[in-house]
Amino acid sequence: MRNIIHYPDKRLTAPCETIDRFDNELKELSEELTYLMYKTEGVGFAASQIGVNKKVCICEFGGKFPHTLINPVLTLSGERITSIEGCLSLPGIEAKLKCRYNDLIVDYHDLEGHLRTMRLVVRDAIICQHETDHTNSITLFERMDPTQRRMKLKKYMKSRK
Numbered sequence: 406m407r408n409i410i411h412y413p414d415k416r417l418t419a420p421c422e423t424i425d426r427f428d429n430e431l432k433e434l435s436e437e438l439t440y441l442m443y444k445t446e447g448v449g450f451a452a453s454q455i456g457v458n459k460k461v462c463i464c465e466f467g468g469k470f471p472h473t474l475i476n477p478v479l480t481l482s483g484e485r486i487t488s489i490e491g492c493l494s495l496p497g498i499e500a501k502l503k504c505r506y507n508d509l510i511v512d513y514h515d516l517e518g519h520l521r522t523m524r525l526v527v528r529d530a531i532i533c534q535h536e537t538d539h540t541n542s543i544t545l546f547e548r549m550d551p552t553q554r555r556m557k558l559k560k561y562m563k564s565r566k
């Protein structure tokens with residue numbers, strides 16, 4: 406079992422590979438990520454958070470179903486909503502964001518390599534945007550407005566010394 410990595414570990418912001426092989430190794434990665442998500446009581450988890458730079462993430466939609474999203478691509482719609490988000494890779498940080506949308510379509514591959522589409526709203530849409538961000542090498546710090554980022558990054562770096 407690999408460890409969860411923390412910001413500013415470079416692997417969190419390094420480019421993630423698109424998956425084109427849907428093999429047992431991928432299934433094992435998905436199981437490991439799902440296990441870690443439940444162990445840490447999270448609602449989502451991405452491969453880059455254990456230093457695996459591949460476009461894979463797990464999202465717990467509807468508060469009960471863990472979905473493995475591979476190569477997720479979002480089409481955002483609806484209205485912007487304010488969200489309060491935490492991240493297992495940014496311990497102690499609570500971000501207040503105004504950039505999320507309350508409605509989206511996600512196109513992704515499942516573990517067998519089939520293309521799938523899902524519509525998500527509100528809470529599930531926020532989880533999906535957060536985890537898809539990880540597959541695009543974006544963390545909460547990059548999503549904060551400049552003032553919030555400056556303040557929270559300073560406090561965060563100080564807390565890690």
Ligand SMILES: [Zn+2]
Nearest residue numbers: 491492493494
């Ligand atoms: Zn996160």
